[in-house]
Amino acid sequence: xxxxxxxxxxxxxxxxxxxxxxxxxxxxxxxxxxxxxxxxxxxxxxxxxxxxxxxxxxxxxxxxxxxxxxxxxxxxxxxxxxxxxxxxxxxxxxxxxxxxxxxxxxxxxxxxxxxxxxxxxxxxxxxxxxxxxxxxxxxxxxxxxxxxxxxxxxxxxxxxxxxxxxxxxxxxxxxxxxxxxxxxxxxxxxxxxxxxxxxxxxxxxxxxxxxxxxxxxxxxxxxxxxxxxxxxxxxxxxxxx
Numbered sequence: 611x612x613x614x615x616x617x618x619x620x621x622x623x624x625x626x627x628x629x630x631x632x633x634x635x636x637x638x639x640x641x642x643x644x645x646x647x648x649x650x651x652x653x654x655x656x657x658x659x660x661x662x663x664x665x666x667x668x669x670x671x672x673x674x675x676x677x678x679x680x681x682x683x684x685x686x687x688x689x690x691x692x693x694x695x696x697x698x699x700x701x702x703x704x705x706x707x708x709x710x711x712x713x714x715x716x717x718x719x720x721x722x723x724x725x726x727x728x729x730x731x732x733x734x735x736x737x738x739x740x741x742x743x744x745x746x747x748x749x750x751x752x753x754x755x756x757x758x759x760x761x762x763x764x765x766x767x768x769x770x771x772x773x774x775x776x777x778x779x780x781x782x783x784x785x786x787x788x789x790x791x792x793x794x795x796x797x798x799x800x801x802x803x804x805x806x807x808x809x810x811x812x813x814x815x816x817x818x819x820x821x822x823x824x825x826x827x828x829x830x831x832x833x834x835x836x837x838x839x840x841x842x843x844x845x846x847x848x849x850x851x
Contacts, residue, residue: 682817687702693734693762694735696728696733701731701848702732703844705734706738706810708739709748709775710739711741715773718767724841737749738811740822744775744777746807751765751784755789757799827846828847828850830846830847
């Protein structure tokens, strides 16, 4: 780690170094010695610095996303290829997720609970596989459940609940929900699914998301596993309406 980072961390932590000044020839050595002797304070200062940088980056991303949102709203909330829970709900929430994302897995039970307890919340599912071919396989199985009129939310729950999800498990779970695997793997279906996933990926990037889960409620973006933030955004948007 460069010494300048130590100095910045010292400043952020508000450390007292015995009144030494920056023009003191021994200043850098004193800062380094102090921080090496107090690693917890250094770690806290660096964590604080990182949190501030991340918050600033998210604020910039949100600002750009809000500017782009009017042109993207229809694709975000009204794509007929997406599964929608509570389709008659008055307020729309959209989630981008990957079935193999630990944070998506953690928040999934709360998402399902929200859907079941709040029929007034229209919930749009956006398959956004970011962990490779197996995640894409799971997304295609979910598309098949939607196309074939099967239990999409039940499949979502089952996939999120299987922490060892692989291609064989995906097919087994999907088949147990009534999905026709052969139809899912038909060439025409594969081509249509590839286009759907490409369109979702473009939308995901246009809204400044870099990881999953990601939620959009009105003009509010929740970037990450933050259920309290999601509920707060729902309440805020609901009161505006």
